[in-house]
Amino acid sequence: MKNNAQTELLHAERKAPQYISTVQPPLFRASTIIFQNTDALFNRHWSDPYDYSYGTHGTPTTFTLSDQIAQIEGGKYCLLAPSGLSAINLVNSCFLSHGDEVWVADNIYGPNMHHLRHLESRYGISVKVYNPMDVESFQPSKRAKLIWLEAAGSVTLEFPDLVGLVNKAKTAHVLTALDNTWGAGLAFNAFDFSEQHLGVDLTIHALTKYPSGGADILMGSVVTQNKELYQQLFQIHALQGICVSGDDSAQIQRSLASMRMRYAHQAESTLKILNWLQQQEPCVQVLHPAAPDSAGHSYWKEVCSSAQSAGLVSVIFKAAYDLTAIRKFCDSLQLFKLGFSWGGPISLVMLYQLNEMRTLESDHLQSGILVRFCIGLEHADDLIADLKQALQHLPLL
Incomplete structure (x- = not known):
């Protein structure tokens, strides 16, 4: 069958080999992802390690960056978001419901506090503030669901008693989320930072900062070692259509070295x-x-x-x-x-x-x-x- 020249351009038979060995991995830009056949279309699930079904779920470029960020931070699973604040909001949206209590340090990143106050006024979430230098000021009730940690505080640079705060949170069955932008996964391993192998449940990282390094890319990440938490986050991530571009991911990936x-x-x-x-x-x-x-x-x-x-x-x-x-x-x-x-x-x-x-x-x-x-x-x-x-x-x- 002879095709029109326009159709032949779009469906050219001759194509350069798709894979070569290079220092930087290939860049994938994709919204639509082509399935090999109907078996590939129907025999897939969103929880597959690498679900190539649509660009919002991920491409080899974004998944590679996710894997590298998880490795740097000492975690197993990573989700990417368009900014550090977007990553913070993903955690709040995923784990906080009406009537829940969330604890935040008095030196918390300002936009996070603004978001939580918004959730408090509109959805009945209770926001409690604790002194980051006083573990006793963290007094979780039975409704407490999440505590936000910062080490160090991004403006006044206090370094909290992470061991004391995380121990207390775990005893009370409260999820621990650390804004790890300051440490960047390099200053300490947030998932194993004490002789007792103590660690947080989640780290949130503004990849805008050190991973990018150029002051020209906005991106954030959420990392965990817990598969169940990851799957909860992934569902909200997918429902909200949170995704990042391949070009931005490749730029950050290039800077990680x-x-x-x-x-x-x-x-x-x-x-x-x-x-x-x-x-x-x-x-x-x-x-x-x-x-x-x-x-x-x-x-x-x-x-x-x-x-x-x-x-x-x-x-x-x-x-x-x-x-x-x-x-x-x-x-x-x-x-x-x-x-x-x-x-x-x-x-x-x-x-x-x-x-x-x-x-x-x-x-x-x-x-x-x-x-x-x-x-x-x-x-x-x-x-x-x-x-x-x-x-x-x-x-x-």
Whole structure:
């Protein structure tokens, strides 16, 4: 049968071989996936390890990235989402129902709190806040279903007593979900972080940060070792049509090879900048788990392998410096750019007013405006020089 030229173009008989051996795996872009025959169509199930039925379920590109993220974090199963916040919302949507109680740290990632408050007002979920530095402030009732953990807190960088909190949660049969973006699966294994082989049930990771590394891709992940939890998550994942693009997945996959080296370099620069900031007169408090006087320093040393830490450091300026002065300091920075997120090549700065962010009293924090620095790949000496010149724009006290 002779076909029209347009049809022949779409159904060409001659095709280049589909697989060759390359450093980077092939990129698959797909919404429709072609079944070999009707047996392949009907003899499949959504719970198959690699369900190639439609692009939203996954392709070799997205499944490969999922497997790699699970391996990095010490888990077995991974689902990808369009952003870190989307991954957080997947967990909340999957495991919280009317009447359930969810516990969140007072230093929780802000958008997560906003989402939970939305669920509370519309669907009758009870949101309880605990002090991340006080295990006793976590008092789950019989309705408690989920506790959110952050190690370290993304703004004030406290490192909680993970062992104490997870032990208490497991005793009360409460699911544990850790925002693992700071540790990135590199600072510690969230599924086995103590001598008692204690671990969380779920990790949530903003792949936007260190796995991407370029400040140009949005993606998130949920990882677990528990197959039953994974299947519950997968059903909600599929029902909500949550999916990621092959192009974005391939970009993150390409960056994974250098992630450990970037993480170590940024952490090393951060420690050097931390030591310098501690000597600066305008800084009343410098926050970083490696600082012996930072909240949770002993827990950080206990949990983190080789005492690793991410490239974040926060400073609380003396209360005498008002918002106008701190804004002038931030605007005077040249290498540090004003922007959210971290883990990219360029150093970032962001300012916060803690009295607008906290529900509970935080005795371990000094009064004053907080500035968080996210250290990039620039030379640490150049970043210190930039900080030094910007400090000169602060008024004399």
